[in-house]
Amino acid sequence: MSSTADHLPVVVIGAGPVGLAAAAHLIERGVEPLVVEQGDAVGAAVSSWGHVRLFSPWRYDVDAAALRLLEPTGWRSPDPDTLPTGAELVADYLTPLAALPQITERLRLGSKVTGITRDGADKTRSLGRDRQPYRVRIVAGGQVQDVLARAVIDTSGTWDHTNPIGTGGLPALGEKENAGYLTGPLPDVLGRDRARFAGTHTLVVGMGHSAANTLLALVELAETAPGTTITWAIRGGSARRLFGGGSDDELPARGLLGSRLKEATESGRITLIKRASIEQISGEGQRVRVTGSTRDEVLDVTVDQVVNATGFRPDLDIVREVRLDLDSAMECPAGLAELIDPNYHSCGTVPAHGEQLLRHPDAGFYIAGMKSYGRAPTFLLATGYEQVRSIAAALAGDTAAAMAVELNLPATGVCSTDVAADGEETSCCGTNETPQLLTIGAPATTGFATGLAHGRSADSA
Structure with a gap:
């Protein structure tokens, strides 16, 4: 882009951990x-699952540049070996970071980006395109404003865009009409939403850490709320991937999460339906009927509610006028696809990567953070921090620093080749926005090592 745009800001979409790190x-x-953050406070998506405990300790959750801004103010990093909840991540880290003058004067809350384009050039126009700044359309308080930017970093995540529970990536028949029977991926089973789940029959759909979090919370609830019944539906033929590497996992909370879920399933406290294909959802008074098929028989179960923990997918509507190079399967930057393919990688095996693999045909536009993984489920918070460090270096003209990427991720203790040996559909054991460890009497644990993911993601069925 021409240096005439150098005086313009870089618009960062989203004030979550990765956006504020950028x-x-x-x-x-x-x-x-x-x-630019559409929520009324920073970390709005994280706050939605604030009751969940990350399975990655604080040492992986604080960005280095953010730490350098915070330390002169007297802020002290929490115990690096402690696992924060989502609420603690927001209260103890993101909120103090956003309150710094350097950040707060550059932060717009309650502002939603609805479109991005090259100024005066739609997607089809090539002549002079690279010389045009970006035009970012923002809606705030009912008012629409366009902001010009020298570059854009989209860190808006995928939290608001869950996958449907129907087969083949399509909504089940009646899914939208009966949405009132469905919950989001991480309901607060032991807290705010307890009354909804206590003494009722819940169907959890999905095979990622979000599903595991909810299942273990329901198991704990059933110990004190008679009549609490739990059914779990997965698309694959084995749950071994989610049961994980146990003591071999370098994030102990993540390993314990899988071990506890395995025990609860084998003991019969959770009824597991394998190779489930959900075709229709029908409301029947206060209850909902879920029908479809498994490999050998008809699927027909009537429950009180369904927890959709099938993962997430990126919202690409706002970037329709930007020239992107996305992988056709995972909807992530094409250069990144091979490195994060959940058929071959878990969250501990993804190589370091930065600006070079995240760039698109429209120079100066980047998708980073969880959204950069498209439908892959392997994203870890530390990965996003390294992404935006590299992108910032590139935008500042420091090519050497942009290319020098390093990332030390904890191993999962299980790999897709192990899983494939059991005849299971291979997919990562990672999570993209929330892994969780349930301890009796303690908050659940989610993972930033986080895995709220996508298509066939950590949280997909």
């Missing part, structure tokens, strides 16, 4: 950011 790295390099 702002910190840009500020550190003398590049002006403008952070």
